Amino acid sequence: MTSSKVAHESRxxxxxxxxxxxxxxxxxxxxxxRPPLAAxxxxxxxxFGGTMHNKVVYQVAKSLDALGxxxxxxxxxxxxxxxxxHDRGRGEQGDVAAALDFLAEEFPGVxxxxxxxxxxxxxxxxxxxxxxxxxxxIGLGTPVNSxxxxxxxxxxxxxxxxxxxxxEHGEIGKVKALVESLPxxxxxxxxxxxxxxFAGKLDQVDEAIRGWLRERHPxxxxxxx
Numbered sequence: 001m002t003s004s005k006v007a008h009e010s011r012x013x014x015x016x017x018x019x020x021x022x023x024x025x026x027x028x029x030x031x032x033x034r035p036p037l038a039a040x041x042x043x044x045x046x047x048f049g050g051t052m053h054n055k056v057v058y059q060v061a062k063s064l065d066a067l068g069x070x071x072x073x074x075x076x077x078x079x080x081x082x083x084x085x086h087d088r089g090r091g092e093q094g095d096v097a098a099a100l101d102f103l104a105e106e107f108p109g110v111x112x113x114x115x116x117x118x119x120x121x122x123x124x125x126x127x128x129x130x131x132x133x134x135x136x137x138i139g140l141g142t143p144v145n146s147x148x149x150x151x152x153x154x155x156x157x158x159x160x161x162x163x164x165x166x167x168e169h170g171e172i173g174k175v176k177a178l179v180e181s182l183p184x185x186x187x188x189x190x191x192x193x194x195x196x197x198f199a200g201k202l203d204q205v206d207e208a209i210r211g212w213l214r215e216r217h218p219x220x221x222x223x224x225x
Contacts, residue, residue, distance in 0.1 A: 007031075008065055015074065015102045018094040020083025024074035025052065026106070027065050036217050037136070038103045039064045039071040039113040040128075042096060042120030044141070046079035046086055056117045056140060059202045063209040064115075067220045070107060074099050076123075089123050096127040104133055111135050115209075118169065118196065122147050129155035136216065138162070138209065141196050142178070143169040149178055156184035160212045162205055164194030187212060 007030040014021035029035065041064070043057045044050030052073035064071045076092045077084030084091065096114070103112055112131070115138035116124030122143065128134040129151060137159045142149065146169065152159075159182070163175050172190060179188045189208040194201040214220055 008070075014081075015098060017077060017082070017084070017098040019077045019085075019087075019091055022074045022077070022083070022095055022098065023052075023079075023081040024072060024099070024102075026070065026072050027061065028070045029065075029068050031068065035068065035070055035107065035110055036219055037069050037113045037213075038107040038110045039069050039115060040096070040099050040103060040124070041071060041073050042114070042116035042124035043073070043076065043079070044118035044120055046076050046119075050119060051075055051079050054117065055202065056198055056205065057120070059198075059205055060115050060117065060138070060140065060209060063206045064113075064213075066206075067210060067213060067222055069113075069220070070103075072099055072103055089119070092123045093127050096124055097131070100127070100131055100133065113138065115140070117141050118143055122149065125149075125155075125159075126151055129157060136160075138212075140205065141167060141170060141198075142175055144174045144178055145169050145171055152178070152182050155182070158185040158216065159187070160208065161186070161188045162191065162198075162208045163188065164191050164196060164198055164201070166194060167196045169196050 008027045011026045075082040078086045112134045114124045114128030117140040121139040140162045
């Protein structure tokens with residue numbers, strides 16, 4: 001697992017979303033230097049217990065924190081203490097947009113990274129692809145079995161996909177075909193033996209994320225090096 005050597009400030013608060021307040025947590029590096037990226041991490045399906053405290057989402061947060069990046073997690077409408085009710089991904093796109101607006105205001109001029117797991121992958125990447133403030137995207141557990149990801153074929157932004165070889169919501173052959181069909185720079189990391197939730201394999205999720213971002217951003221300092 002990612003170590004916690006990087007000191008950060010943790011802020012629990014509510015940000016204003018289109019359906020009311022959204023419960024959120026911001027981890028911000030204690031260092032005052034301008035970060036190379038500020039990240040948003042989107043959680044899995046709230047009707048199946050998904051929140052910003054999901055283990056995969058938390059691992060992504062720890063991986064980004066270990067790189068010294070500020071990151072925001074939040075609960076979609078109707079999840080946790082967030083206002084509103086679940087809207088099958090439509091209204092949730094507005095939640096993502098509100099979270100990105102918050103990050104853009106908190107870190108003016110800093111490029112934004114959107115990462116999402118499962119339902120959060122679908123909603124987060126759909127918004128991130130269309131937002132010019134977001135140059136890079138990370139999708140985990142892409143649920144291609146039941147969800148339309150054809151919008152990605154119009155997205156040339158660099159993307160990292162991390163996927164379990166035995167993901168029950170995303171057949172690996174379908175994921176490979178999707179990634180191969182996409183424009184721009186795309187990387188697929190398949191975690192051998194992993195299910196949708198990467199049970200027992202979160203260390204490999206960590207390695208995939210840190211490795212990809214270090215390659216793209218040599219200025220990033222990794223606390224595990």
